[in-house]
Amino acid sequence: MLQFGGKFLMMLVIIGLLSIYLFLFRKKIFYNNKMLLLIAVIFIFEGLLMYFAFTAQTTLPVQYLVLVPVASMILTIVFDSRVAFQSTVAIALMVGAMKGNDFGAAFTALSAGALAVYTVRDIKNRTQIFRSLVFIFLGYAVATLAVSFQRGEDAPTILADFSLIAVNSVLSPIITFGLLIFFEKVFSIATDLTLLELSDFNQPLLRELSQKAPGTFHNSIIVGTLAEKAAEAVGANSILARVGAYYHDIGKTLKPEYFIENTMESNKSKHEWLPPDISVQMVMSHVTEGIELGRKYHLPQRILDFIPMHHGTTLVAYFYGKALKRPFATGDVSEGDYRYEGPRPRSKETAIVMLADSVEAATRSLPEKSMGNIVSMIDAIVKSRYEEGQLDETNLTFGDLTRIKENFLAVLSGIYHKRIEYPVQKSAPPDDRPQAENEIPEPVEALSQQELDELAPPTRPRPKKKTRKAHRAKSTKPPRRK
Template identity: 50%
Template structure:
């Protein structure tokens, strides 16, 4: 049931229609919004259309780069906003006064009631600072109290420092964290600009306290205790406000105007044959936006329909090509999905690049050659070229109908497809770098000279094109591996790798079953030549021929081509047992192929090269022994399925023809031709080719190729002098 559903999804026309609508819809969504003029214009180009007259009054909008620069400048001019908190000074002084009484009581209890635990652990002070205050209190009660600092003096100094700091102002930010030298200080409803150096930050506060205490001439111990005491109660009263600062930033942004002037209705924007200057381009771009906002909802709907039809026309030509000339791809929705995803990938890349507003020619980084190479490697070179034209037209449309861009990518993409059309290994992908670069450079020079572009501008564009030429092969290399694994698609690259005779399966076949190996190689030449003659995949056919009898490697002596004159084991077996062994090589071959993870397209050759044919030799032998009515023909029939592609059908015919001709005595052209015709007729009459997409014309071409090759392989040779004598001596030695 799952397989049936999967097959329906693979071929369903509803799925094809849904895929087409989704692909077109997503591309339409990426199209420039609200642009009613026909094409993108570039500074330095010539306006070749009729005079452009404003149909409505509109503002000349600044370019995005200019507007962004002015906004950035306005933001940089905003001063960070701070708020003066007048309550902090009173709060700090109240706190220190209250704690002065507490610390005095703790120290007195510690001095006069030492049996109780009244030490620094009940305070916020460090042991050193607490001992300093305790010693001050002890000396205060001694006879020399008048000559030394007492506790009240300590408290007064601390309060004076806090008062001095709070009156000047204490920032809650370090100087280096404040972006400007001037800050906006908000006091109630009023705001003023002041230098941040008018106020303390935490670093300057420490310097101030040390200078203050140094002038008083107090000891280091007392100085450290004062600092520790002060830091407990002093608090910033100049507070940074992110909310007010952000509001000021937004206000500054909003004050930046978006326009640099106005064009009145019926005023000429640009005259025919005028050169496009930056000022004219600004007017044209502004007019495009104005026209887009002017059209209204129904205008937008009609414009969207127009864009949809625009893309549909391009896709229709592509779909017709697939339907007429690449039906295998057209009938496979998974392959159509892959084509859509690749087109959408390049379209989305075009959309993203078009959103980047820089002066550099970043459009040259749109990797159209990636699509060209992917289509060519995964499918074929013609599809690669047609796909290149489709995506170049779409990308040109996404860039405001940029004709030059479309042509550049058709040239570069076409050359990229050309370089990988007969690819033999994965590293050959990187050869495309030079051809892609040549395609872009030729186009850049052509359009540059046509438009009188400065040389330095052409050089910059060429540098970006070179980056594209370098990135495209690398990305293609990685995507090919991804596509092969995710979509289970077997490319010619994978097939060519399987033709390596160092492949473990082929090495085992050549070692254990040399006769079968030789037979497979011979058939490889037959099917390759026939496939080329009818336009089938010759590489796939050759690989299928190499692996079609891989199941014989496990029991080579069961097959006559490997017996090399030794006894035939089938002489001692019943016909049905022999048939079971012969048929078993198909199942064993599938098992071996799956073990080594051969692509499914190659595995299909193993059962299909026999289809549902009968093992006629042993079937006839069984009828002679048991009588026809006592023989079940199903025991002598291969399990199938029948060939369903041109390549598997060619292999079935080649396998039969090569084996039969090899067994002939003194074959000549006439005999070989008769055998080929008979074998073809037998399989046609038996319905073995009913599911294969072969025409009578194809069969005629295949016969011709088979005949030419088999005749050349089995041509009559001149016997050497004394050859009979040598053969007789060899027989005598045996």
């Protein structure tokens, strides 16, 4: 009874230390009951494996049947490598405690689990999980050899250890693959793997957007580039920011002709024949329609949040100003009718996409896209969103906003860089400036036929063809003098 109580107390201490870590360094996880439940389920899974392994009446090294790498890989993919490593240390200590304070069992479990963490740290697709098989085996094998040599174990014992290590190495990636899908569905989690899959332009929603609203699709790609760069600079989830930007305007696929980026310059806007109160409803409806469309295609909630939050509660100023300028406009024009319903951004990623979307649209509308104009526009938009209170529910600092503006400028300066001006052909002086690699020259102004004739090199007059008579006359010898 005392032995059981001692083990139970050790488990409480281990779990308590992990909880302190989450409270101090991962408050978002600590205060999220769903995430805590997921971690608890993983620990219960590992605890059941320990119970069945250590209560079995066998002489085999059953500590290798506790699939510690499964927990390590799932926690790395769902959270991050630091949370996964701390949890791996806790599970390894639990393995050693359950096996009678066996340091060797804890050491081997920790070695294999740590390697498993780093093999899936930068995972790009699900099949990479199976790459960890080799590293799990190496982690267990090297640690087992070290412990066996220290204890002076014989070859048959080491071979028995290696046989169960091989079983663990094969089973761990397979079970991880299956459990990851299970956790994503049950807990509605969008891991980085899910986000990378959603970033594929062959996804049905993105294909539909590119076909029905090509202008919106192109703008979303630019916004995604801006958001990803800025998110990296402020320590936010750059993958989430980029993918959220791809889907933030999917509602425009239903009525693309009501948005300027999807209309040809020669076509008049449909809003010219609509009153502003109807126009603003058509424009703002893309938010609600986008959410419905995203739910229809089972987009995760983390992506759906970008659809309303990238507008927040901002004012559709163009149509509001148009409504105030109507001849019969009175005080019944309510500003609230021309504001998006929100909510305002609640994370760094959604706030960055809000700023990136506004900056991209405003920069595109500049008649002269010089660097000075772009800098002024970026500063004005970020200042406006801050003063409106759209960023109040995010934890962006002034330093973050400065870095965001700097990275926006870096991306936009690459998009709207100044090109080399090529002279017109008819007055082309020699240009000694170096030409950029793969630079496409500007179209040459067409020249008139008279100008082409003047530029043509002078031609020599062709000699006249001799006739037979002339030839005979020339060849006839003069008469001899007598």
